[in-house]
Amino acid sequence: MIRIHRTLLLALALMLANVNAVGFNLSFLQDAPVSHLNDADIDLLLQAVDEALEGAEDGTDTWWENPRTGSNGSVTPIRSFEHIGLACRLARIATFAGGRSGTSELRFCKSAEGKWVVVPQP
Numbered sequence: 001m002i003r004i005h006r007t008l009l010l011a012l013a014l015m016l017a018n019v020n021a022v023g024f025n026l027s028f029l030q031d032a033p034v035s036h037l038n039d040a041d042i043d044l045l046l047q048a049v050d051e052a053l054e055g056a057e058d059g060t061d062t063w064w065e066n067p068r069t070g071s072n073g074s075v076t077p078i079r080s081f082e083h084i085g086l087a088c089r090l091a092r093i094a095t096f097a098g099g100r101s102g103t104s105e106l107r108f109c110k111s112a113e114g115k116w117v118v119v120p121q122p
Contacts (some may be wrong), residue, residue, distance in 0.1 A: 029091070033100040038066075052091060054089065058077050078090045084112070086110055087109065087110045088107060091106055
């Protein structure tokens with residue numbers, strides 16, 4: 001299984017916040033669901049991202065849940081495509097944690113090293 005780097009967490013935090021950040025003020029993240037995820041939640045989320053990107057068909061949900069914290073969510077590949085010669089997937093990531101929910105669409109491409117990386121939307 002390909003492991004997505006933890007640096008993806010910041011990208012997910014920014015995307016799942018559902019707000020626009022101004023400058024470097026990141027205080028808005030305190031209300032984002034990702035700010036309520038613990039390490040075990042993050043591991044489960046990243047495992048679901050790996051599983052969905054590697055093997056789920058477009059439109060198929062990959063669910064994750066941590067029964068200890070109640071945090072949960074899903075990863076749904078929406079569309080597979082090629083970008084600058086790389087295999088890519090657009091995926092919807094939904095997260096519920098700490099009484100907050102967020103949904104985001106992220107674009108991932110598989111690097112030459114075989115790792116899925118978040119790439120900016122055009």
